[in-house]
Amino acid sequence: MSDGKQDFPVCFLENMGKHLKKSVPLRDYSNFKIGGKADYFFEAVSITELVKSILLARERSFPYFIIGGGYNILFDDEGFRGLIIRNCVQGIKQIGEKAEIEVLAGTRLEDLINFSIDKGLSGFEFLAGIPGTVGGAVFSNAGAFGHSIGKFLKDAEILNRKGKRVKVKRDYFEFRYRHSILSKQNDVFLRAVFKLQQGEKGEIKSRIEENLEKRKINHPPWDAAYAGSYFKNPVLPDGRRVPAAHFLDEVGAKNMKVGGAVVYGGHANFIINKEKASAQDVLSLAQELKERVKERFGVDLEEEVIFLPAGSSTP
Ligand SMILES: Cc1cc2nc3c(=O)[nH]c(=O)nc-3n(C[C@H](O)[C@H](O)[C@H](O)COP(=O)(O)OP(=O)(O)OC[C@H]3O[C@@H](n4cnc5c(N)ncnc54)[C@H](O)[C@@H]3O)c2cc1C
Structure with a gap:
């Protein structure tokens, strides 16, 4: 790492009030269980921490990369020469009595599904068995059985390339098969509102169980x-x-x-x-x-x- 970048951990501590972890084995953060050490590693637990850490890295031209659950990533044997930011910003709530859920990007898909069952909201049954966070799923428009997550997204908040937090509608993401605009440009997905349908808890659960059974066959x-x-x-x-x-x-x-x-x-x-x-x-x-x-x-x-x-x- 060049000399100009040596003071990044100090600058990070001054701005964030938290230390960066050093030399963190990335194999512990990937389901492939492969990967050397990242020079620096930070787990963001609030949107403020996530946004501030990214902006700091951008301002300093310090190499960084965001991960969610690490279920769709292969890390290099040499690790990563820069900062890995793990998005642990979690939270889900129903919007009033509507069939709409607001979710923070670091929320696990499993938690999102359990919340939907609990509230009797149908739509996300196809996600059962897909590991990872909502952020990772929106990034690649994760899907199964002919459905994908983008179809349910109503609007969202992102941190854009210019470092601004902005609200965007579904169309912004240009969702296609295993694709969203996030994989093309440097936006960070922060939170979204998903529109589901009212359903019956027992039926939602049995569709989930069916999907999990189907997965067992060839996974x-x-x-x-x-x-x-x-x-x-x-x-x-x-x-x-x-x-x-x-x-x-x-x-x-x-x-x-x-x-x-x-x-x-x-x-x-x-x-x-x-x-x-x-x-x-x-x-x-x-x-x-x-x-x-x-x-x-x-x-x-x-x-x-x-x-x-x-x-x-x-x-
Ligand atoms: C057993 C198994 C089964 C799977 N089945 C399926 C399946 O049926 N369908 C399917 O589509 N996928 C499947 N996957 C792949 C994986 O689960 C999904 O891609 C999942 O959405 C990854 O989420 P993650 O949080 O782990 O993302 P990560 O692997 O951590 O990251 C993936 C990408 O998303 C980006 N990213 C993460 N969070 C953000 C954010 N907040 N803003 C911007 N970019 C972000 C990262 O930078 C990275 O480029 C499967 C994986 C496993 C291990």
Whole structure:
């Protein structure tokens, strides 16, 4: 790290009244259980802390990266040369008697689902079994069974590129399959209001149980170290979106292995850290899979899992 950046922890302490943690192993914050040490690490527990820490890093041109639950991230074996900000800003409330919920971005999806059940609000049943925070889910427009989270978002508050907290409507996010504008520009999602429907608690619960059962069929065991689907489902020239697993199956992906990284035998779109895999093992295996699919079908697979190189910097 260059000399001009050495005083960042001091400046952080002066402005935030809190110490940054140093040399934090990122494998502890990723479901892949892979990753070297981050130079600095901070857990923001309020919107003020989250916003102030980001603005400070931006003002100082100090490299930073925001994470939620770390369920969709592959960290570098070399860790991260900068500051990882973990968003732990949690909170949920119902708006009056309406079928609307206001949620802070660091809230766990599991808590959001339990809150919806408790209030008899239906819509989020498809999220059952998807781990992570609301922020991470909005970032990639997380979804399953033909639904995705963006469809339910009514309005939100973000910290924009210019460092301003602004209110935006659903359209702002440009939600598409596993995409929102957050993955294209440097906005931070802070909170949102989601619009659901009144429902019956028992029915909501049984739909959730059904979804969880469906997931059990082809997902690895709950304690497997992986980040969900590795590749997005590609769109073919005729406009059809086809499961990536279809192509991966055809090229013999299941049980393929590089170092400690293995393609799950029960579903070809899951790469698992089986035996102390390195990030490099996972990346090499993914590259081999992409090449095979390209060669055989002419299809370009795009990663759904986000790889964070050690030397990268949020613009
Ligand atoms: C077992 C398993 C099953 C899964 N099943 C599914 C599934 O069915 N469908 C699906 O879509 N995904 C699935 N995933 C992937 C993952 O759960 C989702 O992508 C989830 O939304 C990630 O949330 P997170 O908080 O862990 O995000 P992280 O992994 O921490 O971060 C992901 C990205 O979001 C960004 N981000 C996080 N918070 C914010 C914020 N507040 N503002 C701006 N950017 C932010 C980060 O910078 C990063 O780029 C699965 C993962 C696992 C391990």
